[in-house]
Amino acid sequence: MTSLRPLTRRRRARLALPLGALLLALPLAACGSESDSDDEATDGGSPAAESFEPVTITHAFGETEISEQPERVATWGWGSGDAVLALGVVPVAMPAYSYGADEDQRMPWQSEALAELGGEEPTLLSETAEPPIEEIAAATPDLILANYSGITEADYEKLSKIAPTVAYPEEPWATPWRDVITTVGEALGQAEEAEQVLEDIDAEVAAAAEEHPEFEGKTIAAVGIDPQAFYVYRGADPRVEFLEDLGFTLAPSVGELDTEETSFYFTISTEEADKLTSDVLVSYAADEDAAAAVAESAGAKAMSQFQDGTVAEVTGASLVAAVGPPTALSLTWGLEDFVAALVPAVEKADAQG
Secondary structure: OOOOOOOHHHHHHHHHOOOOHHHHHHHHHHHHHHHHHHHHHHOOOOOOHHOOOOEEEEEEOOEEEOOOOEEEEEEEEOHHHHHHHHEEEOOOEEEEOOOOOOOOOOOHHHHHHHHHHOOOEEEEEOOOOOHHHHHHHOOOOEEEEEOOOOOOOOHHHHHHHHHHEOOOOOOOOOOOOHHHHHHHHHOOOOOOHHHHHHHHHHHHHHHHHHHOOOOOOOOEEEEEEOOOOOEEEOOOOOOHHHHHHHOOEHHHHHHHHHHOOOOEEEEEHHHHHOOOOOOEEEEEEOOOOHHHHHHOOOHHHHHHHHHHHOOEEOOOOOHHHHHHHOOOOOHHHHHHHHHHHHHHHHHHHOOOO
16 A cells, blocks of 8 residues: 555545646646645655544444554445545455446546555456455455445345445435545544545535536436436435535426435336426436437436526536546546536526516
């Protein structure tokens, strides 16, 4: 594990810059890289290790005691690896990704963070439904973080034989993104640093909300659509929480239609799509072709939002992944483009009164 001081707000902001601005910032970053490296690198006897206080974390499968400073952290699921990186730690193993990922099978904001932190790159775990137990064991972690994942109790028992394992607090794939960050901070002995990460993120989101007072009070629904069904994100889903942070209000129709079939979404048939009413609809699509296909589907044509032009199309696999759900690194990485996608739909809703 490479352990450096947590990414400061300035450094996380640089990770969130659009590519063009990031390239312009590189010469300035390079000027200070040598001194930063000297100040930040650790030789194994870090102050954090000396001051680490044992912690017990309660989760869906019981309690996990972390008695010593973790030195080799593995992550599984979504978001935990980003929180670890945001706290200045390079995991020994983390999942590989395909959707929205770069050629290295990492999300772009992860690659940027790893470039910032330096050190040995993590082992990428196979992208499978179940945790690849043998691959995780081969990385010899002393802590496994799966606090936003779908691991079963059987998975947990296997992982716990490798190293202390932290699962989700209650339901699979339903941990609020803020809780992912605070739990990771607690597990690493960096609770205060995790709170600072959250404060920095909240400040950027609050600034975006302040710049767009027209968002305040608008009702909103967030959906993933394919030709067969509409997947509606529930109020507990981090995507919705993020929209509420920007000032939106979850549309009452979401609660009225909610079948509670999963912890974070429910499905409605295309015949029921017109019942999902809201001032603004957020529709996620991997690319422009997928977005066009959605707009031409029978269910979409029946919806008032598509008829009125109040659909915010969040298009592009990386951007969809960045906010669905957000993480310690991805939220600010995608914030500018996400807000830009919302503005035209909100303006159209305002124009229609």
